[in-house]
Amino acid sequence: MGCGGFVCTKNALIALNALYIVVAVILIGVGGYAKGASIVTSLTVVGGIIAVGVFLLLVALIGLYGTVKHHQVNLFFYxxxxFCVFLVQFFIxxxxxxxxxxxxxxxxxxEGWHRSRNDTLWDAEKNFNCCGLSDSTTGINCNKLPCFNDGGCSPCLAIITKRSSDNLQLAGGIGLFFSFTEILGIWLTMRYRNLKDPRADPNLYF
Incomplete structure (x- = not known):
C-alpha cells in the first residue's frame, strides 16, 4: 500500500503521538526531578512544568486512542x-x-523579582550564582553561594537578563519546530478521518 494510504497515515499519526508522549513524560520527569533534587524549590515553577507535561500527555493519549480506533468524533476533537495548541505555541x-x-x-x-517569594529568589540566586537584583547586599543567604568565596557575588539582573534572552531564543526555535509538527498532525488527522479502513465492513460506510 502506498505511503498515502490508510495504514501509512495511521502509523504516522501513532508515531507522532508517541513522540508527544515521550516529550510529556520528559517534562513530568524533569519537574519531579527538579523538585526532588531541590534544583527548584518553588512549587509554582515545578507545578507549571508538570502541568504542561500532563496536558500534552492527555492530548497525545486522545490522539492515540482516536487513531487506533479510527474514532471519528475523538479525532475531530483531537x-x-x-489547532488551538498550534496557534498559542506559534505566536509565543x-x-x-x-x-x-x-x-x-x-x-x-x-517585576518578577519584586513579586517573587523568598524561595523563588533563592532558586534564582543559586542557579545563576549571583546575589540580589541590582545590589548584591540585598540578596538571600549569599554566604552559601560559591561566588561568595570567589571574590564576591555579582548582582543577578544582568546575568538573568542575558540568560533569559538566550533561553527565549532557544525556546522560540524549539517551539516553532514543534508547532510545525502540530500542523503535520492536523493534516494527517484530517486525511485519516476521510480514509476508509480496508479491513472494516464496507456496509458500515453506507
Missing part, C-alpha cells in the same frame, strides 16, 4: 485541540524569537 514562539527585546526582558525580570 484536531481542534491540536514568534514573540520569543523577535518581539521581546533585552530592555523588555530586563523590565520583566525586575
Amino acid at each position: 484536531m481542534i485541540i491540536l 514562539a514568534v514573540a520569543c524569537l523577535g518581539a521581546v527585546n533585552e530592555e523588555h526582558i530586563k523590565t520583566l525580570v525586575q
Whole structure:
C-alpha cells in the first residue's frame, strides 16, 4: 500500500503521538526531578512544568486512542485541540524569537523579582550564582553561594537578563519546530478521518 494510504497515515499519526508522549513524560520527569533534587524549590515553577507535561500527555493519549480506533468524533476533537495548541505555541514562539527585546526582558525580570517569594529568589540566586537584583547586599543567604568565596557575588539582573534572552531564543526555535509538527498532525488527522479502513465492513460506510 502506498505511503498515502490508510495504514501509512495511521502509523504516522501513532508515531507522532508517541513522540508527544515521550516529550510529556520528559517534562513530568524533569519537574519531579527538579523538585526532588531541590534544583527548584518553588512549587509554582515545578507545578507549571508538570502541568504542561500532563496536558500534552492527555492530548497525545486522545490522539492515540482516536487513531487506533479510527474514532471519528475523538479525532475531530483531537484536531481542534491540536489547532488551538498550534496557534498559542506559534505566536509565543514568534514573540520569543523577535518581539521581546533585552530592555523588555530586563523590565520583566525586575517585576518578577519584586513579586517573587523568598524561595523563588533563592532558586534564582543559586542557579545563576549571583546575589540580589541590582545590589548584591540585598540578596538571600549569599554566604552559601560559591561566588561568595570567589571574590564576591555579582548582582543577578544582568546575568538573568542575558540568560533569559538566550533561553527565549532557544525556546522560540524549539517551539516553532514543534508547532510545525502540530500542523503535520492536523493534516494527517484530517486525511485519516476521510480514509476508509480496508479491513472494516464496507456496509458500515453506507
